[in-house]
Amino acid sequence: MPDRLNQILSRVAEETLGELAFIFSFFDEETEPVPLDDAVAASISFTGPFSGFLVIVVPNRVLPGLTENMLGLDDEEKATLDQQYDALKETINVICGNALPVISGKQALFDMGTPKMITASAAIQEAVRKEDRPEPVSSVSLILENGQCDLFLFVDGEIPTGADGVGPD
């Protein structure tokens, strides 16, 4: 199931980055995770047939380009920090909203929370590598033109089998 989840998450993220921000990206199994000392993250929680949260981590240098592409800014225009954080939150919102129905089927009802920024490296560490919590059920790295982005899907318990996208295995 992790391979299938990784495929779903990477495909949805690639499509989202492409359509939302005109950023070409591709899944790379070999890539090391983004160094957290120069990164920002955003997370979104969800409840439904299964509950959990999804985290996106990107190097700081990726954010301005992501935001400026989403906003269609000219070369001389710069995105503010608030806009950059908002762009990352909207990106994780769209990835999560699109991934859940693929995992659980289009009839499944999920309620998603409000996306939250995580800017301190210690807090990002806590979000993605907390020792007393189970490992993410899916973690993928996508290579971007000027960096990469990592995604981590955590769920409470197990994902019910029989969902359209994932089970039964």
Next chain:
Amino acid sequence: MAINLLIVDDSAVMRAMILKIIRMSDLSIGETHEAANGREGLDALDQHWIDLVILDINMPVMGGEEMIDHMLGNPETKDIPVVVVSTEGSETRIERITKKGAEFIHKPFTPEIISDAVRNIIEKGADHAGST
């Protein structure tokens, strides 16, 4: 005739994206207003003449479905066209939204999808005005 637009989304970046797409199209747009949640959206409807609402679903304070319900319960706003732009993927919930008369556009979207939806609504309005 130019139409007045209200964009309701908790993401300022998403509001700016939608507004930019509409402004770059050949649509005749008058005033544009923005709100960050359904509550603010209803306040904007109280204060301004709005011809079309573009609305997210998942927002803090008041979500899009609740805002639609309030609009439908108010004789002054029940006939304002609504386009829902959301990541929502549940067919059950999308059907519930469209049964309330709203059009549904899935995020992420292409610029053409947004501008075509607005154009269709403008044209429907013109047809309706011409037939009455």
